[in-house]
Amino acid sequence: AQKITQTQPGMFVQEKEAVTLDCTxxxxxQSYGLFWYKQPSSGEMIFLIYQGSYDEQNATExxxxxxxxxxxxxxxxxxxxxxxxxxxxxxxxxxQGGSNYKLTFGKGTLLTVNP
Amino acid sequence: xxxxxxxPKFQVLKTGxxxxxxxAQDMNHEYMSWYRQDxxxxxxxxxxxxxxxxxxxxxxxxxxxxxxxxxxxxxxxLLSAAPSQTSVYFCASSYSRGEIYGYTFGSGTRLTVV
Numbered sequence: 001a002q003k004i005t006q007t008q009p010g011m012f013v014q015e016k017e018a019v020t021l022d023c024t025x026x027x028x029x030q031s032y033g034l035f036w037y038k039q040p041s042s043g044e045m046i047f048l049i050y051q052g053s054y055d056e057q058n059a060t061e062x063x064x065x066x067x068x069x070x071x072x073x074x075x076x077x078x079x080x081x082x083x084x085x086x087x088x089x090x091x092x093x094x095x096q097g098g099s100n101y102k103l104t105f106g107k108g109t110l111l112t113v114n115p
Numbered sequence: 116x117x118x119x120x121x122x123p124k125f126q127v128l129k130t131g132x133x134x135x136x137x138x139a140q141d142m143n144h145e146y147m148s149w150y151r152q153d154x155x156x157x158x159x160x161x162x163x164x165x166x167x168x169x170x171x172x173x174x175x176x177x178x179x180x181x182x183x184x185x186x187x188x189x190x191x192x193l194l195s196a197a198p199s200q201t202s203v204y205f206c207a208s209s210y211s212r213g214e215i216y217g218y219t220f221g222s223g224t225r226l227t228v229v
Contacts, residue, residue: 037220102160103150105158106157
């Protein structure tokens with residue numbers, strides 16, 4: 001069964017600095033997708049970035065990049081130049097069983113950006 | 116586009132009551148699913164559907180029922196509410212062909228069972 005592990009329950013970062021949120025996964029699937037979602041205090045789930053298991057390059061979306069190390073089964077999220085609005089819960093997730101319609105989520109990391 | 120619409124946003128139930136959480140999407144997504152979010156647990160899959168008339172169980176299906184009579188709608192029914200079902204519920208939809216932006220979540224329903 002798939003499993004996502006986020007080992008950092010909480011993280012603090014100074015405004016304008018970079019921060020890395022850790023995510024490791026366990027799966028026997030050859031084809032899978034990895035996602036990062038942001039959940040601000042308002043509660044909605046906001047898609048940030050996606051990495052496919054066969055993608056050779058790390059995904060980037062603006063200030064977000066995904067450090068994908070397939071052999072180590074890690075998919076860390078890097079946020080550059082942190083902003084106060086980045087304070088939120090961040091979830092790592094992956095597709096289950098090669099499907100696109102079932103996700104397994106980690107328990108999340110609460111990021112706080114200090115001014 | 117409205118995306119994924121969930122109603123209600125908040126609900127308080129008494130133990131034993133039944134209710135239906137509504138979910139509708141207007142993006143013609145084939146796949147729809149329900150998740151629950153509990154503190155410290157992340158999101159867990161309750162039920163999912165790959166198309167009209169086809170549903171299946173996820174990780175935590177007990178106490179919930181679903182049906183998918185149309186592509187647009189995927190209601191979640193609580194048969195006899197229990198305090199353990201106090202949670203935030205999210206509906207999500209996606210394309211079948213795996214587009215990376217295909218996952219869309221609703222804004223959530225916060226349910227309290229007393």
